[in-house]
Amino acid sequence: MITFSHVTKSYNGKRKAVDDLHLTVNGGEVFGFLGPNGAGKTTTIKMLTGITDIDEGSIEINGYNITSDSMKAKRSFGYVPDSPDMFLRLKGLEYLNFMGDIYKVPKSLRQERISSLASAFDLESALGDHIQSYSHGMRQKVMVMGALLHDPDVWILDEPLTGLDPKAAFELKKMMRDHANKGKTVFFSTHGLDVVEKLCDRVAIINKGQIVLTGTMDEIKGNFHQDDSLEKLFLEITKNE
Amino acid sequence: MSNTWLLTKLFLKNGTSEGSGKKANRRSRLTAMFFLITIGGLPLLYFISKGVYTTYPFLKAMGQEGLLTLSILSIMTLVTLVFGILTVIMYFYFSSDVEILLPLPILPRQIVAAKLITVIIMQYAVEALILLPVLINYGVAAHLGSSYYVTVLILFILLPMVPLVISLLVTMLLMRFINIGKNKERIRLIVGIFGLASAYLMKNLFDYLPGASYLSNSGLALQSSLFAKLSSFIVSLRFGDAALQEAGTLKGWLYLFLFVAISIAFAVLAFFVADRLYFKGLLGLQNTGATRKTLNKNELTSTLQQRSIIRSYFVKDMRILLRTTPFLLYGVGRSLLVPAIAVGSVIMNYGLIMEGNEFSLQDVPLAYQSLLLSAFVFAVIFMGTVNTMGTTPLTREGKNAMFMKYIPVSYTKQLFAKVLPTVLFNSLNILAVTIIAWLFKMPLLLMIEGIILCSLVIIFSSLTGLILDLHSPSLDWDNEYTAVRPGLKILTNLALSLLSGSFMLLFLKVTVMPLTAFVSIFIVYLVLIVLLLLYLKVNAQKLMHRLM
Ligand SMILES: Nc1ncnc2c1ncn2[C@@H]1O[C@H](COP(=O)(O)OP(=O)(O)OP(=O)(O)O)[C@@H](O)[C@H]1O
Numbered sequence: 001m002i003t004f005s006h007v008t009k010s011y012n013g014k015r016k017a018v019d020d021l022h023l024t025v026n027g028g029e030v031f032g033f034l035g036p037n038g039a040g041k042t043t044t045i046k047m048l049t050g051i052t053d054i055d056e057g058s059i060e061i062n063g064y065n066i067t068s069d070s071m072k073a074k075r076s077f078g079y080v081p082d083s084p085d086m087f088l089r090l091k092g093l094e095y096l097n098f099m100g101d102i103y104k105v106p107k108s109l110r111q112e113r114i115s116s117l118a119s120a121f122d123l124e125s126a127l128g129d130h131i132q133s134y135s136h137g138m139r140q141k142v143m144v145m146g147a148l149l150h151d152p153d154v155w156i157l158d159e160p161l162t163g164l165d166p167k168a169a170f171e172l173k174k175m176m177r178d179h180a181n182k183g184k185t186v187f188f189s190t191h192g193l194d195v196v197e198k199l200c201d202r203v204a205i206i207n208k209g210q211i212v213l214t215g216t217m218d219e220i221k222g223n224f225h226q227d228d229s230l231e232k233l234f235l236e237i238t239k240n241e
Numbered sequence: 242m243s244n245t246w247l248l249t250k251l252f253l254k255n256g257t258s259e260g261s262g263k264k265a266n267r268r269s270r271l272t273a274m275f276f277l278i279t280i281g282g283l284p285l286l287y288f289i290s291k292g293v294y295t296t297y298p299f300l301k302a303m304g305q306e307g308l309l310t311l312s313i314l315s316i317m318t319l320v321t322l323v324f325g326i327l328t329v330i331m332y333f334y335f336s337s338d339v340e341i342l343l344p345l346p347i348l349p350r351q352i353v354a355a356k357l358i359t360v361i362i363m364q365y366a367v368e369a370l371i372l373l374p375v376l377i378n379y380g381v382a383a384h385l386g387s388s389y390y391v392t393v394l395i396l397f398i399l400l401p402m403v404p405l406v407i408s409l410l411v412t413m414l415l416m417r418f419i420n421i422g423k424n425k426e427r428i429r430l431i432v433g434i435f436g437l438a439s440a441y442l443m444k445n446l447f448d449y450l451p452g453a454s455y456l457s458n459s460g461l462a463l464q465s466s467l468f469a470k471l472s473s474f475i476v477s478l479r480f481g482d483a484a485l486q487e488a489g490t491l492k493g494w495l496y497l498f499l500f501v502a503i504s505i506a507f508a509v510l511a512f513f514v515a516d517r518l519y520f521k522g523l524l525g526l527q528n529t530g531a532t533r534k535t536l537n538k539n540e541l542t543s544t545l546q547q548r549s550i551i552r553s554y555f556v557k558d559m560r561i562l563l564r565t566t567p568f569l570l571y572g573v574g575r576s577l578l579v580p581a582i583a584v585g586s587v588i589m590n591y592g593l594i595m596e597g598n599e600f601s602l603q604d605v606p607l608a609y610q611s612l613l614l615s616a617f618v619f620a621v622i623f624m625g626t627v628n629t630m631g632t633t634p635l636t637r638e639g640k641n642a643m644f645m646k647y648i649p650v651s652y653t654k655q656l657f658a659k660v661l662p663t664v665l666f667n668s669l670n671i672l673a674v675t676i677i678a679w680l681f682k683m684p685l686l687l688m689i690e691g692i693i694l695c696s697l698v699i700i701f702s703s704l705t706g707l708i709l710d711l712h713s714p715s716l717d718w719d720n721e722y723t724a725v726r727p728g729l730k731i732l733t734n735l736a737l738s739l740l741s742g743s744f745m746l747l748f749l750k751v752t753v754m755p756l757t758a759f760v761s762i763f764i765v766y767l768v769l770i771v772l773l774l775l776y777l778k779v780n781a782q783k784l785m786h787r788l789m
Pocket residue numbers: 011012017035036037038039040041042043044
């Protein structure tokens with residue numbers, strides 16, 4: 001479970017990148033976070049994961065405050081950053097092993113999870129090479145694997161599907177669904193409206209730092225003309241006056 | 242030509258911008274650093290002036306005062322030559338701006354000229370710290386006139402040219418004709434071997450340089466040696482020195498003219514070669530080897546090892562250090578090269594020194610033992626701070642620094658792990674100085690005291706380096722070279738270490754039992770380290786949060 005209570009953040013004191021964000025993501029939910037470029041999605045996620053400071057308000061993950069109880073909060077989530085260009089000098093497997101050490105995953109479990117994730121993502125043959133030699137999508141896959149290695153309760157994924165091939169995207173979506181079905185939490189940002197429509201239990205649309213709409217897919221559509229596509233809706237809501 | 246100036250300005254701007262943050266903030270930080278460097282540099286200046294003033298009359302009496310100028314010129318040239326190769330590889334081949342310049346309509350020689358000027362200007366910092374004080378003090382001690390100082394100025398400006406061009410020529414040949422483009426691993430190997438080879442070369446050159454031949458009376462050997470040819474490369478050096486010695490006379494001006502002419506000729510040669518070789522060597526440096534081979538069960542289990550967090554973190558940092566060419570060259574390379582050169586040159590000249598005057602530290606009188614102890618510690622301080630490893634533990638992370646903030650490991654623990662590689666590599670300097678001290682039969686007790694103090698010194702400077710970096714990291718680099726470029730931080734850190742060690746100077750004048758000196762210095766460093774650790778513990782959270 002994730003709770004944002006009136007969270008506000010501005011980068012240089014002027015314009016608010018995130019403005020009074022109030023939101024609860026429940027266990028058992030795949031929650032989609034939508035919004036145009038620069039709306040504040042990544043900023044929200046960076047505050048959620050402890051990467052950037054929160055100016056006002058507070059965030060809790062599974063009941064642990066990310067600022068005051070940061071170690072416990074950080075242990076309970078797995079995070080995929082928006083740019084996968086990290087640790088390029090390490091080999092895929094070395095990176096995963098490092099993540100295993102950081103999150104104290106026992107060796108046998110580590111091996112088992114890496115094998116199954118690698119085969120789901122078709123990455124077995126690349127794990128022995130340096131991440132530098134990976135394509136964008138392959139890097140994305142390794143990041144996802146690293147985030148899921150310790151089987152965290154809460155998944156926080158910033159545009160995880162960007163650059164993945166159809167098979168990997170399918171597998172990841174299936175994993176997200178399965179994870180939520182076990183009563184755990186999945187929170188992810190995306191620009192793929194069709195993904196949201198098919199996968200998410202609930203969505204929030206953020207524009208210029210403010211949440212303009214939250215609800216289940218049905219609720220959202222109920223507010224508007226039944227047969228409008230999500231795309232039309234999205235464009236309508238985020239239209240600049 | 243206008244292209245060249247444009248590029249020079251660009252490179253200089255790129256090369257000097259350091260740290261991030263607001264302008265006012267940066268300025269106050271720069272002022273603070275400047276202040277520290279000035280104060281920290283004072284003990285060094287004191288040592289140099291003192292050294293020149295005490296040796297001058299002594300050498301003058303023997304009619305060999307020229308030894309002073311010649312040896313400082315030789316040392317500067319050699320330092321430039323050896324480190325020049327590393328600088329040139331990094332600056333001319335692995336710099337990100339080069340990739341941007343490649344598609345533009347600019348001639349190779351223009352890029353090379355601009356880069357050469359930039360590198361020479363960067364060299365002035367070192368010259369200003371070491372060459373200038375010696376030459377100026379010499380001038381004062383010998384009561385020389387204004388034409389001497391004019392000569393000094395011109396030497397100062399042009400001295401790095403010849404050794405840098407030699408490094409550049411060697412590098413361009415190397416990069417062009419060895420097929421390194423396909424495989425970065427091989428570059429690392431070659432560079433490693435090359436580093437060692439140049440250390441070897443340096444030591445040999447050192448033996449045959451004019452300065453050394455005064456010492457060893459091996460002028461005859463010079464003629465017959467293979468290295469005679471090599472040393473005649475640096476013939477500009479002899480003219481430069483002759484110009485200093487004869488400053489003011491017509492002969493002096495003639496020598497100066499020859500020195501300038503040779504320097505310019507070298508530059509022209511560099512441009513000529515650059516037009517033919519530079520771009521060819523540049524192409525294809527970016528490839529990485531990849532096998533795409535599925536690992537079998539055995540390989541999988543052998544890579545997958547459970548380690549403690551600190552160990553795993555350390556292993557990760559070491560891997561990145563060793564696999565990133567710029568880090569390897571600037572951090573690891575220099576960390577290995579400096580002690581290797583130090584020990585190598587002493588061993589090579591050992592027979593000479595021992596024969597000459599039965600030199601031994603065995604029976605140093607009590608009054609001088611604290612001087613010896615300080616020399617031991619200062620040697621390690623100097624050796625440890627010429628590489629950028631200590632002042633870039635965070636900067637090296639670049640955008641990965643974000644990672645440090647979302648994993649469930651406390652900042653204190655992570656920062657502690659980040660200090661370990663610096664401590665490890667700087668320990669090599671202790672080893673080197675210990676070997677040298679042992680060769681000269683330094684009393685055992687004194688040596689053990691030195692080792693203990695140096696361990697503290699290294700921990701101290703690793704911590705100050707980390708804290709400096711934590712205060713002004715430059716995480717926004719897109720090319721690893723930028724991350725480890727030597728800058729102000731390294732000088733500030735040197736200044737801090739010197740400052741901490743300046744306490745030892747108290748014991749030079751006062752005749753104290755060395756044990757008292759040892760215990761006092763020990764306590765001072767221990768207190769300083771505890772203070773730094775406390776500072777880190779209290780501020781780690783705040784400082785890390787400012788990062789992003
Ligand atoms: N480091 C930063 N410094 C200053 N402003 C920033 C910084 N990062 C983001 N911003 C600003 O904050 C606002 C929100 O950016 P954010 O990255 O959260 O958007 P986003 O919703 O993730 O966009 P995208 O869909 O493009 O990923 C933007 O106006 C952006 O310019």
